[in-house]
Amino acid sequence: AQSVTQPDARVTVSEGASLQLRCKYSYFGTPYLFWYVQYPRQGLQLLLKYYPGDPVVQGVNGFEAEFSKSNSSFHLRKASVHWSDWAVYFCGTGNTGKLIFGLGTTLQVQP
């Protein structure tokens, strides 16, 4: 069965530091993978998506993610975190809108 695991419930980084949010997936075949972000009092917004192709995908606001078939991972990265990145980040898999999400990782940004 398809599943997504986000092992870190909460990650705290200092503003300006680099960031990695982890995501592991279980998927039969070639997966479609996504990262969504939920800012306070907002709906889910797509950060980036992976369809089979280049393993490194670029997203909005300087985010990128790297697909690894050997590690079954799709980690999200950002070189320099801004305070406005404070949000909950969801990794997901699935086709079209039938998405399976992880539990989410809350990113806290320290000044």
Next chain:
Amino acid sequence: DTTVKQNPRYKLARVGKPVNLICSQTMNHDTMYWYQKKPNQAPKLLLFYYDKILNREADTFEKFQSSRPNNSFCSLYIGSAGLEYSAMYLCASSSRDTNTEVFFGKGTRLTVV
């Protein structure tokens, strides 16, 4: 306009009473979805409409109803609310043919008392 609108943003309901949540989109998307999000849990797909065809997930089949009177609107209906229905309900839409991004609304926070 790439927004999905949900009304109301907050809803208070009594146990045993019906609840109706509304969603609309103007992107002419053929598919509309309802997800349920509880604290510390992943968003969970409840059901979706592809055009006029309703598909409900097996484990929520009996608990939720939905209607889609036209392409733009979709509702989620709970016939008799229980405490366990307290959650954030997220509406989303997408175009299946182009496999484009799924757009989510801001959600309706339902509290059942």
